[in-house]
Every structure is written in structure tokens, then in C-alpha cells.
Amino acid sequence: MFTKITPLLLVLILGLQFAGAQTKSPRTAEQYNDRGLERQNAGEIDGAIEDFTTAISLRPVPLLLAAIYYNRANAKLSKNDFAGAVADYSKAIEIQPGDYAQYYNRGMALLAKGDVDAAITDFSKALELHPKFPLAFSNRGTARKTKGDVEGALSDYTRAIELDPKYSDAYYNRGAVLQEKKELDAAIADYSKALEFAPKFSDAYVNRGGARQAKGDLDGALSDYNHAIDLKADDAGVYYARATALQAKKDLNGAVADYSKAIQLDPRSALAYANRAVIEAEQGRNAEATSDFSKAFQIEPSLRSSFKKFIQTRHLKVLP
Numbered sequence: 001m002f003t004k005i006t007p008l009l010l011v012l013i014l015g016l017q018f019a020g021a022q023t024k025s026p027r028t029a030e031q032y033n034d035r036g037l038e039r040q041n042a043g044e045i046d047g048a049i050e051d052f053t054t055a056i057s058l059r060p061v062p063l064l065l066a067a068i069y070y071n072r073a074n075a076k077l078s079k080n081d082f083a084g085a086v087a088d089y090s091k092a093i094e095i096q097p098g099d100y101a102q103y104y105n106r107g108m109a110l111l112a113k114g115d116v117d118a119a120i121t122d123f124s125k126a127l128e129l130h131p132k133f134p135l136a137f138s139n140r141g142t143a144r145k146t147k148g149d150v151e152g153a154l155s156d157y158t159r160a161i162e163l164d165p166k167y168s169d170a171y172y173n174r175g176a177v178l179q180e181k182k183e184l185d186a187a188i189a190d191y192s193k194a195l196e197f198a199p200k201f202s203d204a205y206v207n208r209g210g211a212r213q214a215k216g217d218l219d220g221a222l223s224d225y226n227h228a229i230d231l232k233a234d235d236a237g238v239y240y241a242r243a244t245a246l247q248a249k250k251d252l253n254g255a256v257a258d259y260s261k262a263i264q265l266d267p268r269s270a271l272a273y274a275n276r277a278v279i280e281a282e283q284g285r286n287a288e289a290t291s292d293f294s295k296a297f298q299i300e301p302s303l304r305s306s307f308k309k310f311i312q313t314r315h316l317k318v319l320p
Contacts, residue, residue, distance in 0.1 A: 236266035
């Protein structure tokens with residue numbers, strides 16, 4: 001077993017800023033827009049949204065109005081206000097329907113809120129307007145993967161890589177699809193490419209480690225998990241993944257230490273409790289094993305069936 005890390009692909013295209021505006025004491029829509037962008041760049045998202053809203057209320061010319069809706073949408077998207085972002089991108093598109101960036105970003109907001117079909121439509125429209133846009137191919141691939149269209153996802157990730165041969169996220173995403181298809185050598189090659197262009201891509205180390213582990217290369221898997229922990233030492237999933245490899249190598253004390261670390265970082269990691277319980281039972285520590293199994297099943301009752309035979313064989317009295 002290994003923990004699969006889902007990549008984050010929320011890549012925004014910067015909003016428009018009109019140069020030369022005075023932003024300390026704004027009076028015009030243009031000035032409020034520019035101060036909003038300054039606030040957004042400084043991390044003052046609520047203040048930015050307030051400025052964009054004031055700018056809209058001043059009824060600027062259509063080109064500027066579209067830009068302000070677009071900028072406010074980006075700010076809302078950064079706050080995970082996906083519905084608000086979609087509404088503002090839609091306003092911008094009504095005014096200026098030929099801008100590929102607005103379809104792309106609305107697609108990102110739609111994908112984030114789970115409206116996958118609409119997201120695919122927007123990514124496709126962005127590509128109709130800008131056929132050599134690798135981000136849109138990659139994210140349409142993610143949307144297609146979400147719908148179970150594996151071949152469509154692979155095609156989109158491959159096209160993204162053709163357009164940008166150093167696009168680490170696209171290699172990573174294609175690798176994840178190939179890994180799910182059990183094409184492990186190809187997946188490892190893609191993760192390696194992702195790491196060639198993004199050496200601190202911890203998720204790529206984790207997934208490459210999982211692919212190597214699935215091939216029986218436990219030393220290679222452990223090397224990858226170690227790299228991932230060096231880069232992201234507070235990720236419970238990485239410790240869990242390394243624990244499974246240590247357990248497979250019969251380094252039971254090392255595995256217990258990593259399961260314990262995973263539990264420390266994520267107290268609701270049911271599988272970490274259950275797998276630690278297996279080792280504790282094998283070591284004759286039945287009281288600890290019983291306690292850990294009980295905690296695991298309280299968190300995730302469906303796990304009980306997976307460990308039922310082991311518990312019966314060891315004569316453990318796990319609470320119902």
C-alpha cells in the first residue's frame with residue numbers, strides 16, 4: 001500500500017492592471033482596480049475584493065469592466081469562493097467573450113466546485129481560442145480523469161508535454177494515470193521526468209516510491225520516501241507510505257515508528273492504526289494491538305472486514 005498524493009493544479013493567469021493610476025486615494029474605477037491588485041498581491045484579499053466591487057459600481061467602460069470582474073473572480077478563487085468566482089468570470093466573458101484566460105480560469109473554478117462537465121467545456125473553449133495552451137490541456141486531462149476518461153486524460157497530458165517539454169505537473173499527472181493502469185515502468189519514467197524539471201516535487205517522490213514498491217523495489221521506494229520526507233516532513237501520508245515499505249522489508253520497529261509519526265501528524269489515520277496493530281500483534285503485544293485496532297475501526301468501521309481474519313487468527317478481542 002502507498003499513499004497517492006493528488007496534485008494541486010490551480011494555476012491562475014494574472015489579472016489586468018492599468019499602469020500609471022494613483023492608488024493611495026482612488027477615485028476612479030481604474031484607480032480602485034489598481035489598488036485592488038496591489039492589495040491582492042500583498043495578500044489582502046478581502047480589501048482587494050472590496051476595491052474591485054467599488055470599481056464595478058462606478059460603471060467603467062466595457063474593457064475595464066471585464067478586467068475588473070476578472071480580477072475580482074481571481075481574488076474570490078484564491079479564497080475558495082468557487083461559486084462567486086464562476087459568477088464573476090461569467091460576467092467578464094459576457095463582456096469580452098474572446099479571452100481564453102477567462103474560460104480557463106472559470107474552468108478551474110468549475111473543476112474545484114465539482115462541475116466537471118462544465119469545466120471540460122471551458123477548457124476546450126480556452127483551447128479553441130489558444131490551441132497551444134499547455135495548462136488547459138493538463139487541467140482538461142485532470143477533469144477527464146475525474147470522469148473516468150483515462151485515455152482522454154492521457155492524450156491531454158501528452159499534448160501538454162509536447163507543448164511544454166519541461167512541464168513537471170503534466171509528467172506527474174500522466175505518471176499517476178499510468179500508475180493506476182499498472183504501467184509502472186512508464187509511470188516511473190514520467191515521475192523521474194517531473195523530478196528532473198522540479199527537483200523539490202515531493203509528491204512525485206512519493207508516487208514514484210509507490211510505483212517502485214509495487215514492482216518490489218523496496219530500496220528504491222525507501223530512497224524516494226526519504227527524499228519526500230526531507231522536503232515535506234509534516235506530511236502524514238509520506239510517513240505512512242515509508243512505513244509500509246519498512247514493514248515489507250521486515251524492519252518492524254522502523255515501521256512502527258513511522259506509523260506512530262503518521263498518527264501523530266494525522267490522528268485520524270485509520271490505516272496507520274490498523275497496520276501498527278498488525279505489527280504489535282506479531283510482536284506479541286496484544287494489548288497494544290487490540291487498542292490500535294479498536295481506534296482504527298472507530299475511525300473507519302469498514303476496515304474491520306479487511307482485518308477480520310487476522311484478528312480471529314490472533315485471538316484478539318477487539319471491541320465491536
